[in-house]
Amino acid sequence: MVEDKVNTHITKELGMAFEPDNTLEDIFIESTFNQFERIREHELEELARMKRERTVGKGLITIVSEKLFPTKNGTSERIQVLTMQIGTHTTAYCPLTEAGINIPKNPQWLIGKTKLVIIEHFQRTEEGNFAVVSITAGELALQRKLYEEIVEQEGNKVYTGTVSGHIPSAQTILVEVHGVTVGVRYSQWSHSFVRSADIIIGDVVELIIDKVVEKDGRYEFRGNKKKLETDPMEKLLELNKRRDRFVGKIVGVDAIAGIFVEVAPGIQFKGLKGRNLANPTVDDAVNQTIVTCELLNIDAKNRRGTVRILNYPQGQSKKSYSSIYQF
Known part of the structure; x- marks a missing residue:
């Protein structure tokens, strides 16, 4: 009798050990489904x-x-x-x-x-x-919100945006501000000359939105980045007063037009070669060879000027014998 009870107990334990463990799997599936539903x-x-x-x-x-x-x-x-x-x-x-x-x-x-x-x-x-x-409705809703904010701030607020596009034919750079596209003309982008190579999609910039045109419930926003920047021409005028020498880089060499030196980001002046100095080459323009300059004259209003090239502090670029000109 005792032996039968022991055998029965062992049989039950063995049965439990070899039964498929569906309970945990079912619980997991049910839990996942409930989470999905929630x-x-x-x-x-x-x-x-x-x-x-x-x-x-x-x-x-x-x-x-x-x-x-x-x-x-x-x-x-x-x-x-x-x-x-x-x-x-x-x-x-x-x-x-x-x-x-x-x-x-x-x-x-x-x-x-x-x-x-x-x-x-x-x-x-x-x-x-x-x-x-x-x-469309989502974009219009954000346009209205931004318009109301600009009116309230009277166009003086500085916004942070991301460069989202560039239309060279219209000389316009697109900046996304709070989900809204703002157009910035080249003339309002920088005090300096704007080059396509300098416009990088994804760059974060600061600007003000100083013009909004409303038509048929839609808004066109115009921004101005230049107002927030110091005009490099002011620094050049100061250098001219003190007769200081400064660093520039050769950006153009042409047999007819002459030498062009970038004296500040986007500002190019005519360059004259100093005495006993080697002639610049097209390779110098391609590689933008660094030069030491002094200002000879400057027209701030028309953003023009002339510099004398005094030295190549880092040496010249490898010369191309077909591109040496006398100036």
Whole structure:
């Protein structure tokens, strides 16, 4: 009798040891599902709040394709639609007509970009949360907000922005400030000559926004970076008064036009070679050879002047025998 009880107890223990451990796996799956549901519910609540308050959100554009999309007249048409990811469990759709104030000619360029959006409609599905958004509405909302801030500050506030584009044909640099594009003309960018090579996308700059044009509920912002900078011409005038020598660099050598020396960032003066000094070459211009200069004359109003080259403190660039000129 005792032996039977012992055998029964051992059998039960062995049975428990070899039973598949589904309990922990089931608990893990249930926990993960519940967490997924909580996140999805939270995002759904956030979508509702954003739609109710017309709050601007952000979405990552993942696909641009044709889809059957409902129109305002109640029918559906095949149109180009941006598929976007908002949060973790929300897929958003934006018709190309609502893809921004300025839509690129090739909408595929939008893929991979994060854009500002306003939620127009949302609902929950078995696959996840679903939303219809407008990038244009999001951009316009931020434009209005920035405009109101500029009016309140009377255009005196200094903004920090990121260089987002460059249009050489329009001599305009684009800077993104608080999600809004601000255009800065070359003439308002710097006291010095603006070169395309000096404009680097992603650079952080400071500027003021001193002009806003409103048309049909949309705003065009114009910025000024030059006002925040000291004119290097002032330093050159001071050097001229003291007759100080200074460092420049050769940026141009031409048989007809002569020598050009950059005396400050973007400011080029005519250069004259000093006595007993080797002639500069095209290679010196290409490699921007450092020179010691003295000012001979300066016209601050027209931003012109002449310098005498006294020395090559670091030596000349390797000479090209076909490019030696006499001046």
